[in-house]
Amino acid sequence: QITLKESGPTLVKPTQTLTLTCTFSGFSLNTAGLGVGWIRQPPGKALEWLALIYWDDDKRYSPSLKSRLSITKDTSKNQVVLTMTNVDPVDTGTYFCVHSTVTGTLSFDYWGQGSLVTVSS
Amino acid sequence: QSALTQPASVSGSPGQSITISCTGTSSDVGFYNLVSWYQQYPGEAPKLIIYEVNKRPSGVSDRFSGSKSGNTASLTISGLQAEDEADYYCCSHAGDTTFFWVFGGGTKLTVL
Numbered sequence: 001q002i003t004l005k006e007s008g009p010t011l012v013k014p015t016q017t018l019t020l021t022c023t024f025s026g027f028s029l030n031t032a033g034l035g036v037g038w039i040r041q042p043p044g045k046a047l048e049w050l051a052l053i054y055w056d057d058d059k060r061y062s063p064s065l066k067s068r069l070s071i072t073k074d075t076s077k078n079q080v081v082l083t084m085t086n087v088d089p090v091d092t093g094t095y096f097c098v099h100s101t102v103t104g105t106l107s108f109d110y111w112g113q114g115s116l117v118t119v120s121s
Numbered sequence: 122q123s124a125l126t127q128p129a130s131v132s133g134s135p136g137q138s139i140t141i142s143c144t145g146t147s148s149d150v151g152f153y154n155l156v157s158w159y160q161q162y163p164g165e166a167p168k169l170i171i172y173e174v175n176k177r178p179s180g181v182s183d184r185f186s187g188s189k190s191g192n193t194a195s196l197t198i199s200g201l202q203a204e205d206e207a208d209y210y211c212c213s214h215a216g217d218t219t220f221f222w223v224f225g226g227g228t229k230l231t232v233l
Contacts, residue, residue, distance in 0.1 A: 039224075046124065047159070047167065047210050049222040060221055096166055106173060107157035107212065111166040 022097030033103035143211030
């Protein structure tokens with residue numbers, strides 16, 4: 001059974017760096033073809049894809065946010081960490097961790113429950 | 122990158138069929154057969170209901186179907202039920218050498 005859970009601060013001040021951790025179970029990021037990513041959703045608004053890291057450490061970023069994002073993995077801990085620098089109130093939203101495969105659905109087939117982050121002074 | 126274009130809302134009566142469109146460009150929807158659709162209830166995480174344009178994950182009702190023509194993908198829900206009332210998002214692979222994903226703006230489905 002695949003599960004993912006997001007953790008991190010609920011409140012961040014503008015210009016600070018946001019660090020979110022996704023802890024997952026039911027699979028290993030050492031397995032060829034697997035990936036873990038991040039998708040966010042501002043309150044009442046649409047989903048926005050942010051970043052994804054694959055088993056081979058290949059990393060993909062949203063072109064519009066690439067300069068502010070960093071995604072890393074710790075396979076020994078079954079964790080993926082997303083870092084976003086210089087946050088702004090527009091970065092407020094629910095951040096979802098997702099599972100993806102290049103050998104399966106080529107989409108986001110498992111989702112975490114989401115972590116609400118508010119950016120405010 | 123620009124978000125894919127979806128109608129803000131659609132509605133239908135129980136038993137009817139509805140279609141939600143998702144319009145992109147020749148760099149995303151038109152180029153890749155990697156369009157997926159997600160269903161989201163208020164306060165919940167999205168759920169994958171269609172992948173690779175027209176494939177259904179195990180457990181998803183066959184009332185949900187997907188298709189694509191040119192730069193536009195579509196999600197059709199047949200035999201509309203009250204439980205189908207939710208937000209629906211399309212998503213597509215995009216880019217060339219540096220691929221990424223792009224979502225649509227979402228469509229609110231109301232079952233009358």
